[in-house]
Amino acid sequence: MNIPSSLIKEAIGWRHHLHQNPELGFEEHNTSNLVVDVLTSLGIEVYTGLAKTGVVGILKKGKSIRSIGIRADMDALPIQEMSGVDYASCQMGKMHACGHDGHTAILLGVAAYLAKYGNFDGAVYFIFQPAEENLGGGVAMVKDGLFEQFTIDEIYGLHNWPGRPLGDICVNDGSMMASFDIFDITLQGIGTHAAMPEYGKDPILAAAGLIMALQSIVSREVASLKSAVLSITQIQGGDTYNIIPECVALKGTVRALDEDTRLMVKNRLLEYVEKLPALYGVKGSINYQERYPATINNSECAAHIRRIAGEVFGENRVIENVPPTMASEDFSVMLNAKKGAYLWLGVDEVNRPSAPLHNPYYDFNDNAIAVGIELWVSLVEKTLIA
Structure with missing residues (x-):
């Protein structure tokens, strides 16, 4: 031609x-x-x-x-x-x-x-x-x-x-x-003086634990011959040196090459957000948006x-x-x-x-x-x- x-x-x-x-x-x-x-x-x-x-x-x-x-x-x-x-x-x-x-x-x-x-x-x-x-x-x-x-x-x-x-x-x-999904996580704690953390419920500590735990979804629960990515891309919380904040916000994305893996990662993420922060006395909530398959x-x-x-x-x-x-x-x-x-x-x-x-x-x-x-x-x- x-x-x-x-x-x-x-x-x-x-x-x-x-x-x-x-x-x-x-x-x-x-x-x-x-x-x-x-x-x-x-x-x-x-x-x-x-x-x-x-x-x-x-x-x-x-x-x-x-x-x-x-x-x-x-x-x-x-x-x-x-x-x-x-x-x-x-x-x-x-x-x-x-x-x-x-x-x-x-x-x-x-x-x-x-x-x-x-x-x-x-x-x-x-x-x-x-x-x-x-x-x-x-x-x-x-x-x-x-x-x-x-x-x-x-x-x-x-x-x-x-x-x-x-x-x-x-x-x-x-x-x-x-696939392409995004999520917004809110961790609601109780703010207090940083010198007296026992009077509050620390959402930053809960965020650290949650971020580390979420990585186990891909590394330990996704089948070894499958592919997925779960990335936390933003952390926002706190305003100064001596105050433990009331709230921390996390944002991120989930990717997968098939719908079964996508759904599994999504469901486990929702479960982690609901249950893990509670161990720190913090309430977790999530807005999960499925964008593209x-x-x-x-x-x-x-x-x-x-x-x-x-x-x-x-x-x-x-x-x-x-x-x-x-x-x-x-x-x-x-x-x-x-x-x-x-x-x-x-x-x-x-x-x-x-x-x-x-x-x-x-x-x-x-x-x-x-x-x-x-x-x-x-x-x-x-x-x-x-």
């Missing part, structure tokens, strides 16, 4: 514009407007309003009722950019540090190619999702009726992946990324895209059974509702290694855009065979 160089150049231009004008979750108004303008100019049917700033484009050819959906995330992160590129962010404290500008540009390029040259029979749904970073834009799109409003047989998504060579395509049968590929869809990628780029560029990451992705909610697969696209070159994701020096590798466009176009044309 020969993607026109003019189209790749245009996609890179879209990417640079988006990089220079990042918008946070559910605030992607200008980004959505750009997406709508491009799709409309291509003669693609456009729908807006799902999850506030989400956009869905529909391109139909032929008579078949078969369909496929491809998703790109659009939001940026609250990070001050330090990359020094000519098209660096113009928005103070905001940048595309996760490559969603690249994902959006790739999908726009796919839409442009398929609208002009596409050889397929069926419908392609171009899904531009807001608020992937922490805010659950994928959850919101599903709740707003993405799969009720649009007849999508299967759905696919990608994420650029620093640390993998440019053009590597990593697709597992099963788990790719972990694990990102688990449908094995048939994963095998399908591996076959296509092998035909297009060579078997040596397709990697199966990569170790999943304990980071999370709300595309998992779409995969829970519809069969599909999620893949990682390598972006590193020998002379241009990428900074890590969510790093102030990160910049999506423009040379990955052509690879991404060719992959998605091939997936559409080899799935919806004319």
